[in-house]
Amino acid sequence: MKIRLATVWLGGCAGCHMSFLDLDEFLIELAEAVDLVYSPVVDVKDYPENVDLCLIEGAVCNEDNLEILHKIRARTKTLVAFGDCAVTGNVPAMRNQFGIDNAENVLQRAYIESAQNHPAVPKGDGIVPPLLERVRPVHEMVYVEYFLPGCPPSASRIKSLVAQLLSGHAPKLEGEQLKFG
Amino acid sequence: MQLDDLIAIAEKHKGSRKKIIVRTCMSAGCMSSQADVIKKNLETEARLQGLEADVEVRRVGCMGFCGQGPLVGVDQNGEHNLWEFVKPEDAPSIISALKGGACRVQRGDPKHPFFAKQMHIVRANGGIVDPERIEDYIAIGGYLALHHALTELQPAQVVEEVTKSGLRGRGDAGFPTGLKWGTVAKSPGAKKYIVCNGDEGDPGAFMDRSVLESDPHIVLEGMAIAAYAVGADQGYLYVRAEYPLAISRLQIAIKQAKQLGLLGAGIFESPFSFNVDIRIGAGAFVCGEETALMASVEGKRGTPRPRPPFPAESGLWGCPTLINNVETFANISAIINRGGDWYAGIGTEKSKGTKVFALTGKIKNNGLIEVPMGIPLRQIVEEMGGGAPDGRSIKSVQTGGPSGGCIPANYLDTPVDYESLTKLGSIMGSGGMVVMDDSTNMVEIAKFYMEFCMEESCGKCIPCRAGTVQMFNLLEKITRRQATARDLAKLEELCDMVKNTSLCGLGQTAPNPVISTLKFFRKEYEELLQPDPFGPAAGGAPLAPERVTK
Amino acid sequence: MAAKTLTIDGKLISAEEGATVLQTATEAGIKIPTLCHLAGVYDVGACRLCIVEITGVAKLLPACTTKVAEGMEIQTNSERLRKYRRLILELLFAERNHVCAVCVSNGHCELQTLAYSQGMEHVRYDYTFPKWGVDTTHRLFGMDHNRCVLCTRCVRVCWHIEGAGTKNVAGRGGKSKIITDLNQAWGDSVSCTECGKCVMACPTGALFQKGSTVGEMEHDRDKLEFITTAREKKQWVAAD
Numbered sequence: 001m002k003i004r005l006a007t008v009w010l011g012g013c014a015g016c017h018m019s020f021l022d023l024d025e026f027l028i029e030l031a032e033a034v035d036l037v038y039s040p041v042v043d044v045k046d047y048p049e050n051v052d053l054c055l056i057e058g059a060v061c062n063e064d065n066l067e068i069l070h071k072i073r074a075r076t077k078t079l080v081a082f083g084d085c086a087v088t089g090n091v092p093a094m095r096n097q098f099g100i101d102n103a104e105n106v107l108q109r110a111y112i113e114s115a116q117n118h119p120a121v122p123k124g125d126g127i128v129p130p131l132l133e134r135v136r137p138v139h140e141m142v143y144v145e146y147f148l149p150g151c152p153p154s155a156s157r158i159k160s161l162v163a164q165l166l167s168g169h170a171p172k173l174e175g176e177q178l179k180f181g
Numbered sequence: 182m183q184l185d186d187l188i189a190i191a192e193k194h195k196g197s198r199k200k201i202i203v204r205t206c207m208s209a210g211c212m213s214s215q216a217d218v219i220k221k222n223l224e225t226e227a228r229l230q231g232l233e234a235d236v237e238v239r240r241v242g243c244m245g246f247c248g249q250g251p252l253v254g255v256d257q258n259g260e261h262n263l264w265e266f267v268k269p270e271d272a273p274s275i276i277s278a279l280k281g282g283a284c285r286v287q288r289g290d291p292k293h294p295f296f297a298k299q300m301h302i303v304r305a306n307g308g309i310v311d312p313e314r315i316e317d318y319i320a321i322g323g324y325l326a327l328h329h330a331l332t333e334l335q336p337a338q339v340v341e342e343v344t345k346s347g348l349r350g351r352g353d354a355g356f357p358t359g360l361k362w363g364t365v366a367k368s369p370g371a372k373k374y375i376v377c378n379g380d381e382g383d384p385g386a387f388m389d390r391s392v393l394e395s396d397p398h399i400v401l402e403g404m405a406i407a408a409y410a411v412g413a414d415q416g417y418l419y420v421r422a423e424y425p426l427a428i429s430r431l432q433i434a435i436k437q438a439k440q441l442g443l444l445g446a447g448i449f450e451s452p453f454s455f456n457v458d459i460r461i462g463a464g465a466f467v468c469g470e471e472t473a474l475m476a477s478v479e480g481k482r483g484t485p486r487p488r489p490p491f492p493a494e495s496g497l498w499g500c501p502t503l504i505n506n507v508e509t510f511a512n513i514s515a516i517i518n519r520g521g522d523w524y525a526g527i528g529t530e531k532s533k534g535t536k537v538f539a540l541t542g543k544i545k546n547n548g549l550i551e552v553p554m555g556i557p558l559r560q561i562v563e564e565m566g567g568g569a570p571d572g573r574s575i576k577s578v579q580t581g582g583p584s585g586g587c588i589p590a591n592y593l594d595t596p597v598d599y600e601s602l603t604k605l606g607s608i609m610g611s612g613g614m615v616v617m618d619d620s621t622n623m624v625e626i627a628k629f630y631m632e633f634c635m636e637e638s639c640g641k642c643i644p645c646r647a648g649t650v651q652m653f654n655l656l657e658k659i660t661r662r663q664a665t666a667r668d669l670a671k672l673e674e675l676c677d678m679v680k681n682t683s684l685c686g687l688g689q690t691a692p693n694p695v696i697s698t699l700k701f702f703r704k705e706y707e708e709l710l711q712p713d714p715f716g717p718a719a720g721g722a723p724l725a726p727e728r729v730t731k
Numbered sequence: 732m733a734a735k736t737l738t739i740d741g742k743l744i745s746a747e748e749g750a751t752v753l754q755t756a757t758e759a760g761i762k763i764p765t766l767c768h769l770a771g772v773y774d775v776g777a778c779r780l781c782i783v784e785i786t787g788v789a790k791l792l793p794a795c796t797t798k799v800a801e802g803m804e805i806q807t808n809s810e811r812l813r814k815y816r817r818l819i820l821e822l823l824f825a826e827r828n829h830v831c832a833v834c835v836s837n838g839h840c841e842l843q844t845l846a847y848s849q850g851m852e853h854v855r856y857d858y859t860f861p862k863w864g865v866d867t868t869h870r871l872f873g874m875d876h877n878r879c880v881l882c883t884r885c886v887r888v889c890w891h892i893e894g895a896g897t898k899n900v901a902g903r904g905g906k907s908k909i910i911t912d913l914n915q916a917w918g919d920s921v922s923c924t925e926c927g928k929c930v931m932a933c934p935t936g937a938l939f940q941k942g943s944t945v946g947e948m949e950h951d952r953d954k955l956e957f958i959t960t961a962r963e964k965k966q967w968v969a970a971d
Contacts, residue, residue: 097860640903681791681815
């Protein structure tokens with residue numbers, strides 16, 4: 001039976017997924033070993049049950065992120081915090097420095113002060129997820145098995161980690177494999 | 182100044198005493214309840230009632246029973262009376278009672294266990310002498326020990342006597358005082374310093390404050406003897422700025438001692454010179470740590486530095502420096518007067534002499550006590566302290582302040598000595614003793630002390646600076662019922678790391694209140710923990726290495 | 732000068748009397764992690780990363796300020812020490828806002844290098860996200876307090892190599908802060924000689940040359956040792 005792999009995109013720039021696509025021909029090898037059951041590049045709406053491995057890109061920024069993260073943890077055997085936003089909070093978490101009402105300030109700055117036309121904070125119950133008080137790295141919200149920092153982690157480092165996992169080893173990031181930023 | 186002069190001052194002073202002495206406690210505690218007005222009223226009343234010729238209203242230092250203050254003591258016809266909770270308007274009643282008759286004020290019981298179980302060496306003159314009159318101190322034999330040391334003992338003999346006494350440092354660590362003095366005495370160097378650490382900062386501790394406010398000369402005399410023993414000619418008395426009364430009384434004491442030639446050049450017309458200057462702390466708890474204190478004396482930012490080198494080798498401005506706590510110095514004149522063997526006869530095998538404690542918290546009788554080492558904790562809190570008020574029971578006794586630990590009630594039979602307290606994960610410390618009753622939440626107590634350490638960390642080393650912040654945050658998370666078992670594990674891991682890697686005593690002991698409450702009251706922590714639905718067990722086994730076969 | 736014989740990690744080594752454990756280990760090719768240590772200025776033993784175990788000594792001692800002694804047995808890399816070092820680094824990363832992705836020193840940062848060397852792939856303690864400012868008032872240099880680890884290297888080089896005494900530490904605990912003069916804007920400093928030694932000394936991106944963007948700020952720390960060697964030994968040699 002193939003490994004059931006998911007990748008998920010929370011609060012981040014999608015750069016980690018771009019880097020994932022840079023795996024080039026390793027993607028073909030990967031396709032033989034795994035079923036990609038959920039991903040921004042796969043058209044599946046709901047996170048499925050019984051996932052073996054999930055790479056999580058992005059920080060936990062809003063209620064939507066948190067909800068799916070809880071679902072992911074419940075339905076997945078192994079989580080990898082994928083990239084600096086997931087591992088440290090990184091750039092999305094910089095708003096935390098501005099205190100407890102930072103979410104409101106950030107929205108004001110982005111949608112009102114910087115707006116050229118029609119300044120308005122987007123609202124929509126059930127459509128636009130409210131921001132969390134604080135942006136958090138993934139492991140502050142759920143237990144995470146492995147970490148792959150980098151902004152983004154290069155394709156070679158993604159390959160190394162995934163290959164180690166697929167070959168049944170707990171991944172070790174050594175030397176060049178470990179890098180923030 | 183020679184011995185004859187000293188004796189002449191004492192005799193003259195004793196001769197001028199009046200028949201009745203009304204002692205008004207004017208330490209910080211009673212002063213905060215208008216002791217100064219009480220004293221003025223007593224003086225006025227004595228004059229109005231025509232007793233001026235017979236009554237001396239004397240300003241004295243702390244009598245110890247601070248919880249019952251303001252206190253007024255009366256010595257009349259060889260009898261001693263104690264009036265408690267005195268108010269300024271009680272003066273007429275107290276004075277008229279001197280002529281016989283009733284007094285409306287609450288009478289204290291000098292046979293109360295609070296007093297009866299005490300043994301006074303350090304506080305021998307507290308509540309008796311006027312801290313602002315050197316003649317009072319001389320009249321009860323003050324500065325005779327210094328004279329004896331200077332004229333009849335070689336410096337090495339002084340060190341020998343202190344070594345024999347078994348006295349250990351009363352500041353915190355309990356290092357043998359004689360050994361420290363010997364090391365400084367033997368350290369090469371033409372210039373040496375004496376430092377008295379009066380930067381008492383533990384929450385709930387006021388032992389040194391009381392000694393300095395009540396009997397400043399006993400500390401100055403101890404310092405002078407120490408200076409002679411180790412070959413120093415300059416001393417610094419480091420007092421925290423929060424003790425203005427102690428500072429002003431020390432200033433008066435130093436001035437008076439200089440005028441009489443008991444400090445300064447050629448003391449007792451010997452070649453020995455010794456000057457003392459006061460250095461006022463600026464509100465940093467860490468300056469109680471000796472290397473930080475010395476940096477502060479030198480005018481630098483008060484941060485500790487790694488030891489070795491120890492101050493005995495390289496202290497103030499790189500010179501050998503003897504640094505002892507207020508209470509340690511206050512023991513010295515008695516040791517010189519009565520001999521090291523006498524002192525070593527008090528206490529236990531490894532903890533000699535007496536210890537002053539500030540008994541506070543959830544206890545009936547608050548105050549300052551001096552007890553022989555080895556006294557069971559139960560005697561202090563139950564007999565002397567009278568147990569917890571409001572019908573509650575005692576849960577724990579905290580000793581050693583933020584560096585110490587909480588001793589649970591079922592260990593109350595522990596003798597109070599350095600080793601026994603250390604064995605229980607607490608410390609003797611400088612003498613703070615905070616009693617907690619059964620309504621106390623021990624996690625909150627640990628959090629309180631951690632917050633204190635976090636605020637007082639100097640910021641120099643990372644484990645203490647950043648570790649106390651994270652430990653406090655974790656404790657906050659636990660008390661808010663937001664933490665899981667994983668958070669508790671992280672807290673314990675940090676306690677271990679901060680204890681073992683911090684630069685100075687502040688950081689090395691900052692985790693102690695957490696460690697000790699976890700040891701004895703772990704259940705209280707665990708009851709606050711929440712389930713961990715998204716923890717390691719949530720999703721099943723990790724993919725590697727268990728699941729996948731090669 | 733008398734020689735002392737000791738063992739470091741089981742290796743028999745002879746050292747000069749008065750040398751520190753760190754100097755001795757470095758000469759013997761044994762690498763002990765350091766952060767507040769900087770060749771050319773005196774040591775303060777503050778970062779605690781270079782702590783070592785010495786047989787017979789209950790406390791862990793910093794290698795940078797501990798002098799060698801005859802017969803010392805030193806362990807520099809036990810499992811316990813590695814655990815403590817990683818924890819210290821995690822505390823540092825959680826303490827301020829070290830956002831590598833947007834840092835001028837990304838890729839040339841000693842804090843990053845230390846994290847890699849201790850295998851720190853994430854920080855288990857909650858980030859505190861304090862609000863610290865950036866001082867860009869100086870003509871040539873900037874100071875980003877978010878990236879400061881309070882190693883005080885800048886303070887020491889400013890006082891003891893340059894002799895200007897511009898930099899200092901104010902506040903205490905986690906609120907400690909590197910200041911210029913009497914806590915004034917750097918641009919208003921009258922004592923600053925604009926020598927740039929503080930920028931050279933900085934292990935992270937806290938002190939930087941204005942105009943540097945992400946990853947561009949490389950600190951030239953060897954210059955400092957070059958200056959002190961020249962001054963003290965009259966030898967104008969570059970560091971190894």
